[in-house]
Amino acid sequence: MLAYIEGRLLETTTNSAILLSAGGVGYEVFMTSASLSQLPNKGETVCVYLYTVVREDALELYGFFSWDERQTFILLTSISKVGAKTALSILATFRPDDLRKIVLEDNIEALTRVSGIGKKTAQHVFLELKYKLKTDDISSGSMILSGSSPSVLREAVTGLLNLGYAEEEAEKTVREVLSSTPELDVSGALRAALKKLASLSGRR
Known part of the structure; x- marks a missing residue:
């Protein structure tokens, strides 16, 4: 081969x-x-x-271009009902580390961003990934924050998105907040993130 x-x-x-x-x-x-x-x-x-x-x-x-991407493609095609074209579409949307984050954060909804994948298929793919995908070698910068619940991160980011903030800025800010104060609940993380964003906006 x-x-x-x-x-x-x-x-x-x-x-x-x-x-x-x-x-x-x-x-x-x-x-x-x-x-x-x-x-x-x-x-x-x-x-x-x-x-x-x-x-x-x-x-x-x-x-x-990377061995990791190749191996992730092979893993994806091992999932029932996921052919090569669908696996390629998934990798066009998510890098291997992104898929590991999705598993770590139980973020099934993210998979529906892939063209042709609906809610039912996303649930099926997620369950297979959770069983097959190794998450222990994810790069440190993408790891879920120690001590904080994946749902806190996800729900606080969603709250910022609903307020009109960009996804990249929202996730980065919430991660920084939870990195310094991992015991925060959703409302606490959201308040702290809004305060941080307001502070940054004031400096511009």
Whole structure:
């Protein structure tokens, strides 16, 4: 099975790249939209990890810039009713560490952000991920805050979103608040986050 390729970029499509190997063979490699946007100019060298999906009517190659992403893709395709295209859509929306955060925070709703995944499918995928996905090697910056409940973080962030704050700013602020005071409940975390945001706004 092909697991890695280093080749020259010949062409790109809406969902794949054509890579020419040193042996003169061109391979079509399917990739996420995020990975395709990171490709160099035509003619330049591309190095990607590969996973081969064999079906009765096709043999397809899927490419990833990291080994972690490749292994997560394999894990996703091991989930019943999740095919290669759906797994690629999930990885186009969430990085592997994002999926680990979803498991740690019991955030099933986040999976519905993936195109084609409804509430019922999200619950099914989440339960499989919770059983199969290793969360002990998540990067420290993405870890759930020690001493605080995942629901406190999630509900406080939701409260800020309902008040019109951007998701990235809301999550960053709540995490900082819970990092310094992990014993806060939802209302306490929300008040502290609002106070912090008001303070930051006053400095601008």
